[in-house]
Amino acid sequence: xxxxxxxxxxxxxxxxxxxxxxxxxxxxxxxxxxxxxxxxxxxxxxxxxxxxxxxxxxxxxxxxxxxxxxxxxxxxxxxxxxxxxxxxxxxxxxxxxxxxxxxxxxxxxxxxxxxxxxxxxxxxxxxxxxxxxxxxxxxxxxxxxxxxxxxxxxxxxxxxxxxxxxxxxxxxxxxxxxxxxxxxxxxxxxxxxxxxxxxxxxxxxxxxxxxxxxxxxxxxxxxxxxxxxxxxxxxxxxxxxxxxxxxxxxxxxxxxxxxxxxxxxxxxxxxxxxxxxxxxxxxxxxxxxxxxxxxxxxxxxxxxxxxxxxxxxxxxxxxxxxxxxxxxxxxxxxxxxxxxxxxxxxxxxxxxxxxxxxxxxxxxxxxxxxxxxxxxxxxxxxxxxxxxxxxxxxxxxxxxxxxxxxxxxxxxxxxxxxxxxxxxxxxxxxxxxxxxxxxxxxxxxxxxxxxxxxxxxxxxxxxxxxxxxxxxxxxxxxxxxxxxxxxxxxxxxxxxxxxxxxxxxxxxxxxxxxxxxxxxxxxxxxxxxxxxxxxxxxxxxxxxxxxxxxxxxxxxxxxxxxxxxxxxxxxxxxxxxxxxxxxxxxxxxxxxxxxxxxxxxxxxxxxxxxxxxxxxxxxxxxxxxxxxxxxxxxxxxxxxxxxxxxxxxxxxxxxxx
Numbered sequence: 001x002x003x004x005x006x007x008x009x010x011x012x013x014x015x016x017x018x019x020x021x022x023x024x025x026x027x028x029x030x031x032x033x034x035x036x037x038x039x040x041x042x043x044x045x046x047x048x049x050x051x052x053x054x055x056x057x058x059x060x061x062x063x064x065x066x067x068x069x070x071x072x073x074x075x076x077x078x079x080x081x082x083x084x085x086x087x088x089x090x091x092x093x094x095x096x097x098x099x100x101x102x103x104x105x106x107x108x109x110x111x112x113x114x115x116x117x118x119x120x121x122x123x124x125x126x127x128x129x130x131x132x133x134x135x136x137x138x139x140x141x142x143x144x145x146x147x148x149x150x151x152x153x154x155x156x157x158x159x160x161x162x163x164x165x166x167x168x169x170x171x172x173x174x175x176x177x178x179x180x181x182x183x184x185x186x187x188x189x190x191x192x193x194x195x196x197x198x199x200x201x202x203x204x205x206x207x208x209x210x211x212x213x214x215x216x217x218x219x220x221x222x223x224x225x226x227x228x229x230x231x232x233x234x235x236x237x238x239x240x241x242x243x244x245x246x247x248x249x250x251x252x253x254x255x256x257x258x259x260x261x262x263x264x265x266x267x268x269x270x271x272x273x274x275x276x277x278x279x280x281x282x283x284x285x286x287x288x289x290x291x292x293x294x295x296x297x298x299x300x301x302x303x304x305x306x307x308x309x310x311x312x313x314x315x316x317x318x319x320x321x322x323x324x325x326x327x328x329x330x331x332x333x334x335x336x337x338x339x340x341x342x343x344x345x346x347x348x349x350x351x352x353x354x355x356x357x358x359x360x361x362x363x364x365x366x367x368x369x370x371x372x373x374x375x376x377x378x379x380x381x382x383x384x385x386x387x388x389x390x391x392x393x394x395x396x397x398x399x400x401x402x403x404x405x406x407x408x409x410x411x412x413x414x415x416x417x418x419x420x421x422x423x424x425x426x427x428x429x430x431x432x433x434x435x436x437x438x439x440x441x442x443x444x445x446x447x448x449x450x451x452x453x454x455x456x457x458x459x460x461x462x463x464x465x466x467x468x469x470x471x472x473x474x475x476x477x478x479x480x481x482x483x484x485x486x487x488x489x490x491x492x493x494x495x496x497x498x499x500x501x502x503x504x505x506x507x508x509x510x511x512x513x514x515x516x517x518x519x520x521x522x523x524x525x526x527x528x529x530x531x532x533x534x535x536x537x538x539x540x541x542x543x544x545x546x547x548x549x550x551x552x553x554x555x556x557x558x559x560x561x562x563x564x565x566x567x568x569x570x571x572x573x574x575x576x577x578x579x580x581x582x583x584x585x586x587x588x589x590x591x592x593x594x595x596x597x598x599x600x601x602x603x604x605x606x607x608x609x610x611x612x613x614x615x616x617x618x619x620x621x622x623x624x625x626x627x628x629x630x631x632x633x634x635x636x637x638x639x640x641x642x643x644x645x646x647x648x649x650x651x652x653x654x655x656x657x
Contacts, residue, residue, distance in 0.1 A: 003063040023054030034202035045435035084209035093127035138468040140165030158381040161447030165469035181405035199401040221575025225439030230568040231425035238508035241537035243270035272531035278312030281366035283528030294371035305374035327355035352395035356413035407432035415440035451483030467577025499651035567602040608652040
């Protein structure tokens with residue numbers, strides 16, 4: 001490979017490939033390569049202004065670039081190695097002829113491969129050697145219980161309850177961002193690690209190495225963006241269910257909370273408060289005076305959030321205009337229908353700036369001007385009737401090439417509009433995200449998950465890993481979404497999930513509570529009255545015993561507001577997760593890398609959730625230091641594992657003192 005320096009970039013050329021490595025932030029580089037004529041410009045997820053200074057050395061045998069603690073070397077054959085403080089932490093999986101290749105050359109397998117697609121794009125593949133002792137975290141949210149992702153195969157695609165945020169953090173002291181919005185796959189195998197993008201112009205990734213996970217996350221979020229400060233008036237309880245059907249139902253719930261002396265911060269109006277999907281307005285039959293409703297809620301100290309779907313029914317008042325202007329996602333074959341839940345719909349194209357402005361302008365008129373200043377951006381993946389990603393085409397290109405960016409751009413549509421309107425306390429709820437969603441005030445929730453303890457364990461892993469992928473605002477449906485209140489174990493599940501949610505970024509009641517025996521308001525096929533509702537889902541809805549336990553944790557949450565504010569400030573300033581793996585706070589304690597069922601809420605509280613039905617005691621590992629049991633006040637010297645009781649009304653939480 002022939003090397004030369006172009007300003008701060010190290011360029012290598014061999015055969016048809018061009019390799020470009022440049023400093024990109026603190027202890028970090030960006031790596032791009034292509035077999036096209038030129039590197040394609042554009043930053044994708046790397047949107048923030050960072051330092052791009054490093055030292056480049058070129059000899060006849062190799063080239064290297066040094067940026068702080070990180071050194072990257074490239075051999076004559078194009079073989080890349082990454083060093084932290086001169087210690088090798090990652091190298092490409094290269095099984096082809098080359099002077100610096102210690103492995104069998106007969107396989108003729110390059111670390112970087114380009115498989116041609118039509119239209120001048122490629123299926124791109126990058127491989128790295130694997131380390132048996134390495135642990136991998138981050139990558140967003142996947143519905144499986146593995147906190148350590150080593151050995152996992154992860155689809156790089158968005159689905160309901162699956163969130164692809166392709167940033168991995170390694171126990172070896174590095175972070176890796178796959179800077180590519182394409183649908184693909186990441187495999188953290190025992191023999192090698194492999195990243196695949198199905199449709200792409202070039203290979204593009206970002207790499208940082210540092211001494212602690214905190215510093216790695218700091219470097220990463222400095223390059224891709226950090227969350228704003230969470231508003232103080234949303235740190236308490238959010239009340240939600242599927243679904244409040246009328247203005248009167250919402251006000252009745254709000255008044256009952258007020259009557260009981262319970263402060264709720266947010267109440268949420270769910271789907272089909274509209275006539276047709278894509279109207280983005282209230283059905284006046286059931287919501288006759290939204291402005292008066294919001295004014296009364298505000299007088300009780302409650303903010304109002306309303307559900308927005310990206311789907312547009314052919315019968316919607318906005319469908320023809322959006323079709324004429326090309327603001328909807330189109331299909332590559334056959335009918336343009338993209339979603340068929342209770343309507344014949346297409347999905348608006350969030351990758352189109354004109355479409356983003358269009359949906360915001362409608363929602364500003366029909367919601368925001370009534371005083372509704374929070375939006376629940378549901379279906380944000382977006383959800384398709386069938387996830388055939390190669391079938392859909394966006395303004396930015398084929399879904400297979402750019403589709404993973406959709407939820408981030410959907411969040412941007414509303415964030416930009418609200419900031420332009422002068423709002424300074426923006427927070428919106430989304431069911432999906434991508435790299436950088438956090439800087440658009442996205443509170444991400446884990447989607448429509450089942451109400452069982454297996455699902456609770458999945459959400460535990462999901463919440464911790466998405467925080468390590470740079471998105472600190474995360475929440476799940478307390479009790480799960482699909483639940484039947486007549487299941488004998490449901491109340492226990494709800495209690496244990498509520499205890500966990502108390503020590504999450506947001507405490508939110510939500511779910512579709514069966515059995516579904518409440519008659520519809522009417523039997524039409526359109527409008528706000530035909531869609532069903534679930535059983536009540538307020539704190540008092542599950543009997544007096546459950547109510548008393550939920551109240552106990554509700555008050556714990558409110559008492560922690562000053563502390564939560566400090567955690568949110570740290571997330572804003574440094575990118576640190578709100579709920580943290582143990583090793584994030586104690587990186588030098590090997591046991592903290594191994595424990596998989598407890599976490600830190602900020603830097604002060606160790607939380608040991610109860611994740612199994614019937615469990616009434618559990619083991620807890622206390623790192624070095626002094627730890628006070630918040631239930632008893634007893635202080636224990638750390639560096640040991642203890643067995644602690646966990647009766648139904650109590651979850652073990654220890655305060656570092």
